[in-house]
């Protein structure tokens with residue numbers, strides 16, 4: 001239909017509480033039982049058709065009970081990748097020719113389905129497959145994904161409405177074309193919302209996509225694909241390939257029609273993708289857009305004027321919710337000696353020791369397991385090095401046990417060397433390092449913390465002295481893309497705190513905002529002259 005429409009103004013999806021006895025809790029528990037009882041075929045979806053990839057099988061398990069297989073997926077091969085790319089290319093003319101309102105309606109309908117009948121399915125899948133508690137699943141697979149879908153539709157329309165000025169006799173227009181080629185979306189295990197956002201944001205702007213979820217997130221990714229189909233996404237617009245992605249990248253990064261990469265995951269993998277695109281740069285039809293949101297070593301810096309109770313809660317929640325597996329997790333803290341020795345140390349240690357990590361279907365647990373054996377081994381090895389380091393004292397946790405699930409205890413490490421690896425390395429697990437500074441050394445501590453790690457994702461300052469807050473915010477201006485004052489560094493909300501960081505943390509294209517959507521359009525400027533001039537000379541040439 002040829003008309004101008006306005007996308008409804010979004011509001012953030014309300015977070016359900018799942019308190020004991022509530023209907024939403026009973027309904028979710030039924031869905032958890034149902035999904036845990038199946039063993040699913042976790043197939044690819046190419047051109048709207050589900051089929052297994054041809055490579056090696058991979059068991060997708062519950063991280064907190066790794067003997068429980070939720071489903072089986074398979075590594076996509078080079079020919080699977082080629083088929084997905086071909087399907088994306090085939091669907092491109094149909095999809096980009098649909099009016100924006102028709103494309104946006106698919107994702108707005110997906111948001112409403114997820115807000116209603118699909119909420120339990122995606123939450124239960126995220127809890128079982130990624131070991132999230134109900135609270136962590138709810139803010140991710142329900143609320144954040146719904147918000148991404150609704151806010152993107154709203155921001156996308158604003159981008160299309162952005163038009164140039166015109167002088168008399170001329171009409172200037174901006175045609176926000178999709179990119180020429182396909183977009184390759186590669187998504188991490190830790191957020192179902194991010195996995196849903198990375199393929200849908202470019203698709204909203206008219207692109208077709210090859211989507212490669214993390215194998216450890218494949219259970220929820222499978223249902224996300226079904227949700228999008230239920231919302232009316234045409235075949236071929238998003239093509240989901242499964243497995244480790246190695247063969248997919250070999251094919252996709254060598255394809256002349258690779259128009260963009262939408263990546264979230266580790267810094268190392270994004271650097272590999274960037275390097276490979278660089279090596280192939282002369283072979284592409286157009287320069288691929290590279291959007292990558294990657295690792296973090298996120299800080300909390302407390303000033304002696306800070307209120308200790310709020311600081312303690314921010315550190316516990318920031319470091320240990322979802323087992324520290326948020327790119328935004330508080331993983332290094334800088335605390336004045338007076339506050340540390342005046343009670344904060346004992347308070348943190350006692351709370352950390354009391355936290356229960358276990359089966360997330362037991363709603364009384366605070367957390368679950370880390371995602372897989374690779375993560376367990378990385379964290380267990382870090383704990384061994386920490387325990388052997390003279391500069392470190394473990395004041396809570398420090399143990400790990402993978403006999404039933406991949407459990408790493410919430411760990412707090414006091415360390416006297418502010419350059420030691422605990423202040424620079426992303427472990428992606430529940431390990432919080434603390435540097436205790438002499439109260440008079442606040443400014444020097446801030447300066448050191450600013451650049452000791454290569455990342456610049458999130459960070460917090462805790463203080464009540466406004467001059468201190470102002471000074472620290474200036475000193476730390478480039479140390480975090482999401483900066484918090486008297487709050488934990490996790491839990492950004494779409495539309496309120498657009499998310500992303502720079503330095504080794506990524507390209508800072510702010511997921512769920514118009515900044516990100518702009519990367520998926522290639523504007524064409526059109527100038528129309530209503531009455532063309534018919535004289536080729538200029539006034540200064542007159543006699």
Ligand SMILES: NC(=O)c1ccc[n+]([C@@H]2O[C@H](COP(=O)([O-])OP(=O)(O)OC[C@H]3O[C@@H](n4cnc5c(N)ncnc54)[C@H](O)[C@@H]3O)[C@@H](O)[C@H]2O)c1
Nearest residue numbers: 187188189213214244245249265266269293294295296327
């Ligand atoms: N900045 C952010 O917004 C943000 C958000 C979430 C997670 N993260 C980061 O993600 C990391 C944790 O997630 P992860 O363990 O899933 O990361 P990862 O880098 O191991 O994997 C990310 C994705 O890349 C895929 N992959 C790996 N090698 C590939 C290749 N050669 N070709 C194609 N795909 C390939 C994986 O299968 C997965 O789908 C952490 O570093 C975390 O900080 C960042």
Ligand SMILES: N[C@@H](CCC=O)C(=O)O
Nearest residue numbers: 326327328490491492499
């Ligand atoms: N956006 C999330 C983190 C995403 C990365 O894992 C937060 O703000 O906590």
